[in-house]
Amino acid sequence: MKTLLNILAITSVIANFMFSQSNLSIVSQLGSANLSSSIQNGGDNQSRIEQVGDANESSVTDYGDKNLVTGAFFHAFNVPNSSFSFPAPMLGDGISQLGSYNKAAINQTGDFNKASIGQIGNDNAAVIFQSVNPVLPGNNNSGIDQLNGNENIFYHIQIGTNEEVFALQNGNNNYSHIEQYNLNSRSEIVQNGNYNNLYQYQFGSAENYNDGSYNISNAYLIGNSNYAYQNQVGKNNYSNIASIGCSNGTPGGEIKTSQTGNLNSASIEEGLLGNIDDNSASILQIGNINNAQISQESGNMNSAKISESTDNNKAKIVQTGSMNLTVILQK
Amino acid sequence: MNTKVYWLIAVSLLWLDFSFAQTIKSQLFDNISIEENLLKINYLVDNSIYLNIASSNIINSASVSQTGNRNEAFIEQIRGGDNKGNIVKVTQCFENNLTSINQSGVGNQNYITQSGLNNKTIADINGLNNNSVIIQEGTNNYISQKMESDSKNYYIAQQGANNLIIQEGNEAISKPYLISQKGTGMRLFITSGAIK
Numbered sequence: 001m002k003t004l005l006n007i008l009a010i011t012s013v014i015a016n017f018m019f020s021q022s023n024l025s026i027v028s029q030l031g032s033a034n035l036s037s038s039i040q041n042g043g044d045n046q047s048r049i050e051q052v053g054d055a056n057e058s059s060v061t062d063y064g065d066k067n068l069v070t071g072a073f074f075h076a077f078n079v080p081n082s083s084f085s086f087p088a089p090m091l092g093d094g095i096s097q098l099g100s101y102n103k104a105a106i107n108q109t110g111d112f113n114k115a116s117i118g119q120i121g122n123d124n125a126a127v128i129f130q131s132v133n134p135v136l137p138g139n140n141n142s143g144i145d146q147l148n149g150n151e152n153i154f155y156h157i158q159i160g161t162n163e164e165v166f167a168l169q170n171g172n173n174n175y176s177h178i179e180q181y182n183l184n185s186r187s188e189i190v191q192n193g194n195y196n197n198l199y200q201y202q203f204g205s206a207e208n209y210n211d212g213s214y215n216i217s218n219a220y221l222i223g224n225s226n227y228a229y230q231n232q233v234g235k236n237n238y239s240n241i242a243s244i245g246c247s248n249g250t251p252g253g254e255i256k257t258s259q260t261g262n263l264n265s266a267s268i269e270e271g272l273l274g275n276i277d278d279n280s281a282s283i284l285q286i287g288n289i290n291n292a293q294i295s296q297e298s299g300n301m302n303s304a305k306i307s308e309s310t311d312n313n314k315a316k317i318v319q320t321g322s323m324n325l326t327v328i329l330q331k
Numbered sequence: 332m333n334t335k336v337y338w339l340i341a342v343s344l345l346w347l348d349f350s351f352a353q354t355i356k357s358q359l360f361d362n363i364s365i366e367e368n369l370l371k372i373n374y375l376v377d378n379s380i381y382l383n384i385a386s387s388n389i390i391n392s393a394s395v396s397q398t399g400n401r402n403e404a405f406i407e408q409i410r411g412g413d414n415k416g417n418i419v420k421v422t423q424c425f426e427n428n429l430t431s432i433n434q435s436g437v438g439n440q441n442y443i444t445q446s447g448l449n450n451k452t453i454a455d456i457n458g459l460n461n462n463s464v465i466i467q468e469g470t471n472n473y474i475s476q477k478m479e480s481d482s483k484n485y486y487i488a489q490q491g492a493n494n495l496i497i498q499e500g501n502e503a504i505s506k507p508y509l510i511s512q513k514g515t516g517m518r519l520f521i522t523s524g525a526i527k
Contacts (some may be wrong), residue, residue, distance in 0.1 A: 300399070308391060311410060315393045322399035322425075328406040330391035330417060 021045065021064075029056065032099075040067060043110070049095045051102065054121075058095050059105040066112045097124065100149070107132075111139045111160075122149040122171075130158045138163075150174065150193075158185065159206075165189070169196065172223075180215065181205055188218040191226060198228040202237065210234060210261065220244075224276060226253040235261040235287075242269040245276025245299065252279030252299060262287040271298040277321075278302065288312050296324065305329075390436075392418045400426045400447075409435040416440060416461070423450060430454075434461065441465075445472065452476075463487075467494060475499075484508055492516050499523075 021042040027049045029036060036058040038047045043064040051058055095104045100121040107129045108115055117126040131138025138160035150171040158165065159181045167189040169176060178187050179201045187200050198219055204211035212234035219228055221243040230239045241255050257266045264287065270279040276298065282305040283292040293316045294304040303325040306315040317326045395404045408417040416438025421430050425447040432441055432454045440462040443452050447469045454476040456463060463485040465474050470492045477499040478485060484507040487496055493516040500506065500523045512519060 306393075311390045313391045315391070317394070317404075318396045319402060320398045323401040324397055324399065324403070326395050326397065326402070326404040326406075328393040328395065328404075328408075330393060330406075330408045330410060 024048075027058070029053070032056065037061075040064070043067065047095075049104075051096070052098045054099040055101040056097060056099065057103045058097065059107070060095065060115075061106075062108040062113060063110065065110040067108060067110065067114070097121070100124065103127075105129075109138065113138065119152065120148040123151045124149060125153040126155070128156045130156075130163070131160050132157050161185075169193070172196070179203075181212065183211075183213050183215070185212075185215045186218075187216070188220075190220045190222070191228075192222045194223040194225050196221070196223065196226045198226070200228075200230045200239075202232045202234070204234055213237065213261075221253060221255075224253065225251055227255075228253065229256045229258075230266075231258045232264065233260045235263045237261065237264045239264075239266045240268075243271065243279070245271050245279075252276040252302070254280040256282050256284075257292075258284045259290065260286045263289050265291045267293045267295070268304075269295045269297070270302065271296055281305070283307070283315075285309070285313060290314070292316070294318070296320070300324065303327075307331075390417050393420070395419075395421045395423075395430075397421075397423045397428065398425070401428070403429045403431075405431045407433045408439065409433075419443075423447075426450070432456070434458070437461075445469070448472075454478075467491070470494070478502075478506070487511070489517060490514055494518070496520065 022044045023040060025038045025047045027036045029051045030053060032053040032055050034051055034056045036049050039061045040047060041063045043066050045062060045067045047060045049058040096118040097104055098120050100123050102119060102121065102124045104117045105127045106115040106117065109131050113130060115128050115130065119126055139162055148170045150173050152169060152171060152174045154167060154169065154176045156165050157179045161183045163180050163185040165178050165187045167176060170192045172193040172195050174191060174193065174196045176189055177199045180187055181203050182205050185202055189198060191198060200217045200219060202212050202215035202217055203209055210233055212232065213236050215232055215237045217230045217232065217239040219241045221228060224245050228241050230241060232239055237259060239257050243253055243255065245252055252270065255268050257268060259266055264285060266283045268281040268283065270281055277300045279296055279299060279302040281294045281296065283294060284307045285292055286309045288310050289312045290308060291314045292306045292308060294306060296302040296304055296319045298320060300321040301323045302319060302321060304317045304319060305327040306317065307329045308315055309331055313330060315328045315330065319326060390410045391408055393406050397404060402423055404421055406419050410417060416436060417434060419432055419441040421443045423430060423445045426449055428445060428450045430443055430452045434441065435457045437459045439456065441454060442464045444466045445452060449471045450467060450469065451473045452465055454463060456478045461478065463476060463478065465476065466488045467474060468490045472489060472494045474487060475497045479501050486509045488511040489496060490513045492514045495518045496510065498521045502523065510519065
């Protein structure tokens with residue numbers, strides 16, 4: 001009985017339901033094992049959830065346009081020698097969680113929505129769905145997400161045109177998964193730490209899966225032993241992964257890029273700084289008039305592989321170091 | 332002489348050696364250029380060679396640059412036809428490097444340069460109207476090139492010591508070629524279908 005009372009004392013549930021426009025929802029919870037849920041049906045709504053403690057859960061569900069769920073912990077990230085241009089720092093609304101074993105979820109359906117989650121701690125999970133209903137694809141969504149700590153998970157799915165995802169993970173053993181469907185999508189992520197995993201996908205629509213065009217995937221990895229995979233289907237797509245090693249004795253990372261379609265470009269840059277060994281990079285391109293480039297500027301025992309099918313493709317590999325392996329297949 | 336004079340002489344000798352090496356290197360490597368669909372070689376002052384591929388159309392192009400030791404590059408190109416070819420460019424420096432090329436089709440060209448010790452180039456080229464340029468500078472280097480059918484022409488140059496060239500072909504009529512070896516302990520083996 002005493003245990004039950006203790007659980008009740010530290011557990012609170014807050015749920016907000018709003019069905020009109022221009023509403024503001026603010027939830028602040030201090031403690032552990034709290035649950036917060038906000039549902040907004042309409043337009044121009046704003047949500048903010050702040051949780052300090054461990055094992056908290058929060059979710060925001062928006063149905064409508066121009067809803068705002070922006071995070072409090074987003075900072076501009078200065079990436080050297082990169083074309084990354086993260087938005088300016090945003091203050092105020094959103095889901096912010098300070099602690100460990102927290103979960104945050106945002107589900108938005110409509111156009112011009114914004115979502116952000118800020119998490120500081122370990123073993124956290126953040127999930128953002130924006131217009132994941134293929135019958136009602138959204139447009140111009142911008143998800144801004146940040147996780148600080150180790151063993152964190154980030155999962156983001158967008159369906160629509162002119163979608164944007166900006167993500168930052170600081171720490172080790174983190175996992176990111178970003179999926180974007182339709183045209184003109186942009187996915188940019190920075191992972192700062194070791195043993196991180198990254199998956200970036202950009203495809204066409206559900207009706208025309210192979211026509212994902214004019215998409216951009218950028219990833220910037222700072223650390224060692226990271227794994228990254230980018231996959232694009234369509235034409236006029238661009239993917240880039242840049243990796244910086246830190247010379248701390250751990251082996252380099254494994255990077256893979258796959259593109260299906262025509263007029264695509266892919267580039268992988270490994271070992272921009274430091275002198276990391278045992279990096280692996282591979283690019284697979286199926287289609288015509290594609291361009292692939294792998295640069296492994298430092299370290300030894302690196303491997304680079306480019307496979308290109310059909311015609312008018314270009315492959316370029318630059319390696320500086322010893323005991324490196326290059327394989328180019330053009331068939 | 333004091334210490335400064337010794338240092339001055341040492342630096343001067345190093346500079347002379349460096350300049351000499353750069354001169355040799357420029358003779359071997361710097362006078363070769365790939366212009367659009369054209370391999371242009373000015374290795375010999377009075378004898379320029381131009382290797383034209385069969386058509387202005389390039390299907391696939393592959394470029395590899397490796398600076399270091401014990402590097403390996405494997406390139407396979409099998410597209411080609413209707414007078415459209417592939418192009419390969421490989422540059423490797425220092426020791427114990429390996430380049431392996433396998434090309435099939437029509438109108439392919441490759442361009443390989445290696446400098447240093449114990450480097451190997453193995454080229455297997457099949458099809459019609461292919462061109463090949465292989466240049467090595469250094470010691471104990473090895474070139475093995477097999478050009479089947481009616482490849483168009485090839486150019487092989489080695490400079491240094493104890494280098495080896497093995498050229499094989501099965502063409503009925505000998506193709507135009509230029510082989511240049513400068514140094515000591517060089518070996519050359521040519522097998523052609525045109526030579527009975």
